[in-house]
Amino acid sequence: MLINFNLNNENVQVDVNPKKRLLDVLREEFGMTSVKEGCGKGECGACTVFLESKRVNSCLVPIFQVVDKKVVTLEYVKSWEAYKILENSFIENGAVQCGFCIPGFIMSTVSLFNETDGKLNKPMIEEKLGGNICRCTGYSKIVDSIYSFADDNAFLMKIKEGFKDEKQ
Amino acid sequence: MSIKRSELRVDAKEKLNGEAKYVRDEKIPNMIFGATVRSSISNGIIKNITFSKDYNWNNITIITAKDIILNKVSFLELDMPFLAEKFVRYIGEPIVLLASNDRDELNEAKKHVFIEYEEFPSIINLMESENSEIKLYGSNNIFKEIKINKGDLESAVVEAKHKISIETETGFQEHLYLEPQGAVAIPEPNRVTIRGSMQCPYYVKNALDKMFGGEKKITVIQTTTGGAFGGKEDFPSLLAGHAALLAVKSGKPVAMFYDREEDVRYTTKRHPSKCFYTAYTDDEGLILGLDIKLYFDGGAYSTLSSVVLSRGALTSIGSYYIPNARVIAKAVATNTVPSGAFRGFGGPQAVFAIEMLMEKIANELNISPLEIRKKNLIAAGLDTITGQLLKYSVSSKETFNDAIFMSRYQEKYDEFKKHNKNILTKLNNGDYPKDNENDKLKGIGIGLSIHGSGFTGTGENKIRGKIRCEVKDDGKIEIFTAITEMGQGEKTTFRKILADALSISIDEVLLSEVNTDLVPDSGPTVASRSTMVIGSLLVEVADELIEELTDILNTENEKGFVYKEGYFYDGDKIVCFSEAAKKIKGKHLFKEYSHPPLIKFDDINYIGDAYPVFSWAASIAEVEVDPVTFETKVVNFYTSHDIGKAINHDQVIAQIQGGCLQGIGYALYERTEIKNGKFDISGFNDYIIPTLTESPNFYVNVIENPYPFGPFGAKGLGELPLVGAGPAVASAFWMIFNKEFNKIPILPEMILEKIFEKEGTYVD
């Protein structure tokens, strides 16, 4: 089946089995390797992408459900200014170990700021990033990397810019 | 030379932006996929394998045991086959391999392979193995038995005032690395190249060398590895073997990519244990003698069970001084997936047992949990279970005192006891136990732990880890080692050690990819050995380079050059390291490790220096229990670790936090049992590991008590954090409920059951 959708701000078309998972289409047809399969059942968050600006587990979305919709992956988000700041924070805080969960964590984090307008406290971060599992770090340094922007309005504006850009 | 406090991880950026290539991310032309047909019975004989006639097999490559030259996976013993041939020993044991370019077709084809068995009764429970009529291994199903005797237990029994016993039990633990197992085999006429997620490329190479009987040249390349924790120590040899067999037969690159369900069902787990401890003490709780029996469930094949058991036995007295002891440890066979390596490697089971014994003695003799530990704590000048006299880098007391101070243990212990009293009384009376909705039972617990650095016994001297360094044209130094990065920070640590030893920038040190054609056998990336063993070789490399370059400069200039902070200088001249190094560009330096000669161990009788040095930790867990639902949470976790020297401080903290959380998971959430012959889990939804919400606030202190033979004084780190976390958490439950908690994980169901035990009271 021919599927048209918008991927990272470009209109694309693929001819695939319509039941194929968005995860597989992104990885196999478009080489988007930031989208990782950790469980295939929506339980680890490693395959998190944005569908219509909302974070979803791409392993649980059949491709026919993205027809004419907008999909954004880290491959696109990494060009955002907000990403660079976040990347730096994760590096400075030593929040990365094996790295397999990290692209999903970044996507969830970016989304979290968008969802909450940046008004974050630690319990909220814990609760709202609960869908992303990490086995290496003990999460502490990941939270540190994010918490430093909890009330940083300039950072929030950059996140919003990214999402605005994506909607054009 | 001096060590910088911290260096940013060199691999963080590419992992963050998604560009790091894990094995599934690589584009390998013409690659097809492999699948495994597995045993559906726990024990029996394969009578017949049939491939249904009405199915079109043209597009499918098939491998059975008959296709394999040497059908044994080379670990310590040759007992486990790559594919079962005559008999099967566990549900899920690989029997047939299939490969195709179409994964849907592969799933269909699997349904057309029919295996006929003669089924035998099986052994599932580890305590039934030794005396079972069913024989899985040798005459008594014992893979390994270890006996250690110290002092004179009989006289301690006579002298003692109290005899206090405990039985402890720990279950399987699944690694649940985020990246499931995966390997690709790429065939060439006389060669097979393996690319995969792994800890120990030379284990894989050796296994495949043997499997092909030397007919193929084997190259093993480690791809970016998404977590391992021991789970990618032994298992990848089997997986890569499967991929290689299919690749050679099909003539195409073959990927063996497990999905999560296949991974959790059929790959190794931590050995379940049953431990029986009887302590003989005086009136004050001083242990005079200790009688220990350990049973580890090795599963269907021996794999690494003998060495896991060995570490368990050697760690069985924990951080304590026991003058008279007897240890009998057995690893037994059962009809379950072979148990394998897992961070801690026998230590967590043994340390849980000894720490729970401490709780029990404290409880029975009415001594505080702190006091009982303090009284029996080992110290420099005392000897271990093998008679190893501790002479240096002993921080049992320092970590103990530090953790207590940091956590304000005693103050909180008293405060929490008082706080809980009211809640427990109401619980006793069947009243609603809370004063307000957020009211919780509060506990504080302590756990001490110890971990021997490097291989057990004479292991290091047998394996003799090797590295090579090469001086590049621009004066940079490249390190070649088979030690792998799996998330723990090795790439940064090794470059940092050499850079700091030379007082140069980390950018002037390079690290080769892990490819067995390029790197020498440094030994496996296991046993908390990498930093201590390979790190010390890197310091030797630095010393040799400085010495050689000083000599060259002296000869050239007829002067006396001195090396300081990255520069060689004399009265007139100053030359930076890389400039000087260019003079020897192309030079290779080889180093090989063995223990300092004063480390001596008798492998047969278990006497002497079991490890060159131990790392020490004391942990305090603050736990909350909801008195309505008995849901648990560790809210604060304090730990003090002595690892000799922190090579990369920030990443040391990160390792400790991550390891402790795995220990917390082990204590509170992580469970799987054998149901109808197989693991009752399928992935993240039913094997419960902590998410962010279950992660406590961590307070980590690193004490630096240098090991004289380690690089900058460093000793082992990686496993220790996991070992002591579980017991600290369990200790908090003894404190809250005043009852025996001798089994982990401590699930709310178990707490409820304890509360309804009629005997005894849970209010102090």
Place this chain on the structure above:
Amino acid sequence: MKNNNEINILQPNNLDELDEILISSETKYDLVSGSTDLLVQEEKWLTYKNIIDLKSVKELSSEIIKTEDSVLIGSAVPFTEIINSELIKTNFPILAKACSMIGSIQIQNRGTLGGNVGNASPAGDSIPVLCALDSNVLIGPKVNGQFRTVKLSEYFTGFKTSVLTENEYIAYFSIPLESRNPSNWYFRKVGQRFSMAISKVSLALLIWLENNIVTKVSISTGSVNAVINRASKTEEFLIGKNLTDETIKAAVEIIKTEVNPIKDIRSNIEYRRHIAGELLKEALVLTNKP
């Protein structure tokens, strides 16, 4: 083996298009909503050939509307929309709370009430709350311009089975406005951990008091019966009573007889039964507190 061509996907834009397909066709259709429960059930998903995507039906995937006597929620509205809906937050905060405890944010952005109920799992987190809210299920396609209406408490016929017949779909959940403004409401889900947890036991309660006397109460539990239903004996017992310690203790004993839990990988019978009682105790005790 290849079956791309056999798979037929229909994405009707609105209810009229949807009903037209279902009424006129003899094909048996498989209905898909947020996919979060479906794609993890590989065997079931493999059998899906003629698929109708309910997410594409505008009314079902977007509408949360107030009628004269109820609030209608489209069966394919994602949980996130329900959680953020002012209409729901004001009238039925208990439902917003329950939806916010499902899976993770990623799941909430896709998952739907229709999927939760349609999947008919006794562990579906929204179901006890919908049940306690006395919800109706509006089932399409419309016959003579009318949805078939079934009480949620009568919707399930057994473990994972329901009154839904072939080519019927859940269109809306209708929550009566009478379920607004209880004196107290309570929802608690007990899982193996906080996030990403499947419940071991959950309990939803809405209670109305006048002069400290219970005038109306609705209670529903999750994961402790093959079919999620109202705890009607407990409810009957409580009506007309003052919530004294004795009454509460007696009610706890009654509800323990109304649950019939099983042992599975997540928990055991004893725990589930005991905790169902303790949750009721908590709900009632907290009702008494100012």
